[in-house]
Amino acid sequence: MKKMNMVIAQSGGPSMVINQSLVGAVLEARKSEKIGKILGARHGIVGILSNDYIDLKKPSVKKLEAIAETPSSALGSCRKKPDASDCRAIFEEFRKLKVGYFFYIGGNDSADAARIVAEEAEKEGYPLIVYHIPKTIDNDLRSCDHTPGFGSAARFVASAIRGDDLDNRALGGVKIDVIMGRDAGFLTAASALARIREDDGPHLIYLPEVVFTEEKFIKDVKAAVKKYGRCVCAVSEGVRGKDGIPIGAKLGSGETDSHGNVQMSGTGALGDALATLLKAKAGIKRVRADTFGYLQRSFPGIASKVDQAEGRAAGAAAVKAALKGELTKGTIAIVREEGRKYKIAYAPVPVQNAAKYTRSVPKEYIAKNGHDVTEAFLEYVRPIVGDIPHCEIF
Helix, strand or coil: CCCEEEEEEECCCCCCCHHHHHHHHHHHHHCCCCEEEEEEECCHHHHHHCCCEEECCCCCHHHHHHHHCCCCCCCCCCCCCCCHHHHHHHHHHHHHHCEEEEEEEECHHHHHHHHHHHHHHHHHCCCCEEEEEECCCCCCECCCCCCCCHHHHHHHHHHHHHHHHHHHHHHCEEEEEEECCCCCCHHHHHHHHHCCCCCCCCCEEECCCCCCCHHHHHHHHHHHHHHHCEEEEEEECCCECCCCCEHHHHHCCCCECCCCCECCCCCCHHHHHHHHHHHHHCCCCCEEEEECHHHHCCCCCCCCHHHHHHHHHHHHHHHHHHHHCCCCEEEEEEEECCCCCCCEEEEEEEHHHCCCCECCCCHHHECCCCCCECHHHHHHHHHHHCCCCCCCCC
16 A cells, blocks of 8 residues: 555544644654654644645654643644535645544544545545544543543543532532533543532532432432531433423523534533522521533642553554555544453454434443432442542531
């Protein structure tokens, strides 16, 4: 196979380890005689369409390692869904640049974008190997046991909840923390890692996978306050009522991206609404609410070591798989191997396995009471997240 150039880009929401995947792919590509130039497109598909690239063969390894340790998307990101005309423009650009490899780092929407580019390339007869590299703090890719980005965001959430629980111990009342998770509650569920003692918060955990009603919420909070004298609630931004529509989406502006996702993270409306509800109908005077929002994605100094290593390895695995050429339209599946000891493997699978559709928190991870998680979930998540800061009380 003749030497071809490579384009790599980042897409969707940033994470604490997405640059690990970028650097893992770049360093692996530098080893290959099949890859010529390594071009980083700024702001994903948008950068390709505007011919905006960085030469990723120029930075020193020291510089790349520093980038890898830095949160957020170093190349910039976007949420653009390419159509057929976009793809034709992309291939015209790639022909000029002699690009034979395209890597796109992101979640399920990014995987879908990679799928579209790959399928359009086939229709156009353009020889292009396309690989999606998994990333999403929501942990909802169907192709992976867990996704790079989740472990670090979960570590942030558990640490923040632990601190918030101490705050709540000091002043009492009810505290509501709204956590990212449009369709899947993995990140909110990880708040349970904050608990060490029996009376530690979060005392209530609400996921999108369980129908949320005002009546049950009020009842649950009253019971927790009676038992503990206070209450800390971890609520997913995607909680929904019996109609299946996220409550937060109804309260927001209705703004959507090109993939049709309704914006919910840029507003504190859900937390405020729940706080107002408790004040009005539960007879609780001190109720406070915070929306963790975008802090969960790019917080420095708190990344999970396991998450960092796996993000790096996923990027390298994509380049290795692309060079083998067994799949021209692929993604990297992260597979947990059986056994008591935590161990994972990286497997190239068709990009359709990760594209568009999401997975939910399995039923066996959700407590029967509907507002907690099971020990099975904690066993699943602990090795991915690692230790969180210890805090002592009298």
